[in-house]
Amino acid sequence: MNSAPVAWPRSLRTPPDDPDLLAGAAANPGGSLAVIDGDLVGGDPNGYVPVEAVHGCWIIGPDGQLTGEYAENPEHGTPTDDFARLTELDHFWTWLPEEPTVAFRTAIAELLTEQVPGAVLEWLKVTDEPKVVSAGRQIPGDDEKLVLVRTGVALPFGLSVRSPDGLRDILWGVFTWAASGLDDPGNRKDRVWFDLQTDIAVGGELLSQRVYEVEAG
Structure with a gap:
């Protein structure tokens, strides 16, 4: 399942309604939109996001529309070393x-x-x-x-x-x-x-x- 990153939303109770995010969903039918915890990576992660900084994902239906389903990331938390x-x-x-x-x-x-x-x-x-x-x-x-x-x-x-x-x-x-x-x-x-x-x-x-x-x- 493909996952496109999005900024930490104001609320996780309803899917984001930003036009750019909806366009991202439309471009990833059957995939998901990863919600990034900006407190852990700052304003600009420069193309790399550790798995712990992903709060979860909005699920995208096969029609490119957000389904309203949100899957939390069980690994979300403070990033640690990984060698x-x-x-x-x-x-x-x-x-x-x-x-x-x-x-x-x-x-x-x-x-x-x-x-x-x-x-x-x-x-x-x-x-x-x-x-x-x-x-x-x-x-x-x-x-x-x-x-x-x-x-x-x-x-x-x-x-x-x-x-x-x-x-x-x-x-x-x-x-x-x-x-x-x-x-x-x-x-x-x-x-x-x-x-x-x-x-x-x-x-x-x-x-x-x-x-x-x-x-x-």
């Missing part, structure tokens, strides 16, 4: 300074505070399967083992950040972390990128280049 798609990956994470959920959350929070001092990362969700690229070198005399030389992860995300003045922004995109010289700790190099409004298809292509850009830089 499931990251922790499900079968990857060698020992190159990170901490376990992956902590390492990536800390790195992203630091990037946000560099851009806006005092900014607070409220929640972070991994929105799709991350892309991983790794390369190694053969151990002389052992055809079955490799030494990890470079690696990188492109992490698709949605997040909420609150600035010191209390304003909330919902951001989405791809966070990339690449490292080289992993076989020579004294010459190790790390670099991160923060590509907003970029999907994992593009982020994955960029990752393949960036694992080598780190070494070149």
Whole structure:
């Protein structure tokens, strides 16, 4: 069932009667209109809405008219971190300074505070399967083992950040972390990128280049 987002209505007892919303219903026959809790995502979620911010959905009939039926979202509430798609990956994470959920959350929070001092990362969700690229070198005399030389992860995300003045922004995109010289700790190099409004298809292509850009830089 397709779901088109609408703003939080004044009342949930009757279907919204705004012409634009009725037009949205007409464009989604057999679907629904998702009611977004603006208190959880602010005025402009920039294209990403966490499932917890959806209060529920108005059901649209096959004729493109609102049926009057409203389905509440049982997951509605304060959004929380979600790293499931990251922790499900079968990857060698020992190159990170901490376990992956902590390492990536800390790195992203630091990037946000560099851009806006005092900014607070409220929640972070991994929105799709991350892309991983790794390369190694053969151990002389052992055809079955490799030494990890470079690696990188492109992490698709949605997040909420609150600035010191209390304003909330919902951001989405791809966070990339690449490292080289992993076989020579004294010459190790790390670099991160923060590509907003970029999907994992593009982020994955960029990752393949960036694992080598780190070494070149």
